[in-house]
Amino acid sequence: xxxxxxxxxxxxxxxxxxxxxxxxxxxxxxxxxxxxxxxxxxxxxxxxxxxxxxxxxxxxxxxxxxxxxxxxxxxxxxxxxxxxxxxxxxxxxxxxxxxxxxxxxxxxxxxxxxxxxxxxxxxxxxxxxxxxxxxxxxxxxxxxxxxxxxxxxxxxxxxxxxxxxxxxxxxxxxxxxxxxxxxxxxxxxxxxxxxxxxxxxxxxxxxxxxxxxxxxxxxxxxxxxxxxxxxxxxxxxxxxxxxxxxxxxxxxxxxxxxxxxxxxxxxxxxxxxxxxxxxxxxxxxxxxxxxxxxxxxxxxxxxxxxxxxxxxxxxxxxxxxxxxxxxxxxxxxxxxxxxxxxxxxxxxxxxxxxxxxxxxxxxxxxxxxx
Numbered sequence: 483x484x485x486x487x488x489x490x491x492x493x494x495x496x497x498x499x500x501x502x503x504x505x506x507x508x509x510x511x512x513x514x515x516x517x518x519x520x521x522x523x524x525x526x527x528x529x530x531x532x533x534x535x536x537x538x539x540x541x542x543x544x545x546x547x548x549x550x551x552x553x554x555x556x557x558x559x560x561x562x563x564x565x566x567x568x569x570x571x572x573x574x575x576x577x578x579x580x581x582x583x584x585x586x587x588x589x590x591x592x593x594x595x596x597x598x599x600x601x602x603x604x605x606x607x608x609x610x611x612x613x614x615x616x617x618x619x620x621x622x623x624x625x626x627x628x629x630x631x632x633x634x635x636x637x638x639x640x641x642x643x644x645x646x647x648x649x650x651x652x653x654x655x656x657x658x659x660x661x662x663x664x665x666x667x668x669x670x671x672x673x674x675x676x677x678x679x680x681x682x683x684x685x686x687x688x689x690x691x692x693x694x695x696x697x698x699x700x701x702x703x704x705x706x707x708x709x710x711x712x713x714x715x716x717x718x719x720x721x722x723x724x725x726x727x728x729x730x731x732x733x734x735x736x737x738x739x740x741x742x743x744x745x746x747x748x749x750x751x752x753x754x755x756x757x758x759x760x761x762x763x764x765x766x767x768x769x770x771x772x773x774x775x776x777x778x779x780x781x782x783x784x785x786x787x788x789x790x791x792x793x794x795x796x797x798x799x800x801x802x803x804x805x806x807x808x809x810x811x812x813x814x815x816x817x818x819x820x821x822x823x824x825x826x827x828x829x830x831x832x833x834x835x836x837x838x839x840x841x842x843x844x845x846x847x848x849x850x851x852x
Contacts, residue, residue: 541842548588548611551603553579555612559665573646573654574661578619580637585843586618586740587611589771592839593744593764594751599836604751606670607744610679614740616662617687621705621736623655630713659687675750679743686739691731695723708732712804720804726773728804733779734772741768741840763829767840770826774819775847780805781815786852819848 556578561571587608594607626633626641627648634644643651666679690701691711701707708731715724745764749757784807806815826844830837 541846544592544839544842545583545585545588545846548591549584551591551608552584552587552611552615555608556615559609559612559616559661569646569650570653570657573642573650574658576639576645577623577636577642577654578616578658580639582615582619582637584611584615585775585847586614586737589737589768589840589843590614590740590744590747592843593741594748596830596833596836596840597745597748597757597760597764598751599748604748607747607751609665610669610743610747611740613662613665614683614736614743616658616665617683617705618736620655620658620662621687621709623651623658625709627651630709669747671747671750675746678746682739682743682746686735691727694727703731703735705732705735708735715804718804720808722809725804725806725809729773729776729806730769733776734769737772737775738765738768741765741771763832766829767826767844770822770829771844771847774822774826774844777806777815777819777822778848778850780807781812781819782850782852784812823848 560575560578563572563575565571588611590611591603591607594610595601595603598604622636623642625631626636627643633641635641639645641651642654646654663680663683666683667676669676669679671679685702686704687706688701688704689707689710690704691699691707692701692703693699708728711724712728712732715728718724741764742761745761749760783805806818810818823844827841830840
């Protein structure tokens with residue numbers, strides 16, 4: 483065996499199988515993959531081909547499988563584009579199937595899997611996830627309207643009002659919200675669990691903003707409440723208290739409820755209506771992960787292009803919006819997102835390895851690029 487062959491042997495993890503030095507067997511994870519034996523040059527070509535194939539990470543696999551489950555449920559639940567009246571159903575589907583990451587339904591499903599304790603997704607939880615995605619999409623349709631953010635691009639596609647007009651876009655958002663609650667009401671879960679789910683979700687999309695500075699408002703943070711404060715705070719110098727109030731309500735509330743409702747559904751699948759410690763820990767996890775998600779969104783708006791984001795970049799700064807980097811700067815914002823994810827991890831530590839999928843999703847929230 484000459485020096486070059488030895489180097490190839492180490493690089494390829496292959497072994498010599500004849501005395502002439504020409505025969506080699508390529509090993510992957512110490513298991514034979516190429517038979518019969520091939521010469522070094524060919525083995526090198528094979529190795530280069532294998533190493534050039536992208537390997538899907540565990541979190542990518544989780545996201546991919548979760549998105550497929552969610553899309554299948556949405557396809558089943560949404561009226562077809564041929565259902566009359568065509569315009570509203572096509573507008574709903576235009577926005578729902580515009581290529582979202584499906585983070586909220588995936589977080590919901592993985593929380594349900596963790597709490598159920600079987601290693602499997604409880605039957606019907608994909609429909610709950612789909613309902614959450616409908617609510618998220620409804621909020622995006624309305625957020626993009628000329629009266630609010632006036633955006634023409636969402637997920638790399640024309641926004642709903644650009645494609646279908648403002649009137650149909652408003653109604654499409656309304657219809658998705660209605661269909662979401664209908665879907666939850668029809669879930670194959672105990673009646674008590676369904677009531678809990680409806681309560682959690684309705685609060686999360688409501689008009690509250692939770693605690694604002696030293697003021698306790700009496701209403702839990704809700705998506706609409708956060709949106710109102712966001713609108714009314716444009717072109718006002720942002721403060722730390724203002725930014726946190728907006729982020730925890732406008733974005734964080736629905737992410738938190740995705741995780742909490744997943745936990746409630748998982749408990750219901752076991753015949754347990756409630757487990758206060760479990761839900762409290764999931765709520766802490768969701769609140770921290772949700773705030774971290776929005777901090778990263780703020781960072782990406784400043785650092786990524788419109789093509790990379792799939793939406794108009796730089797609008798927050800142009801509108802003098804209350805964002806985390808506007809108050810703390812980019813580097814502190816990154817540190818704050820990492821700290822929040824660490825706090826989220828601590829909340830679910832008692833669940834042991836069963837919490838690993840949720841943890842990997844939370845980490846993804848801070849490492850994503852769009």
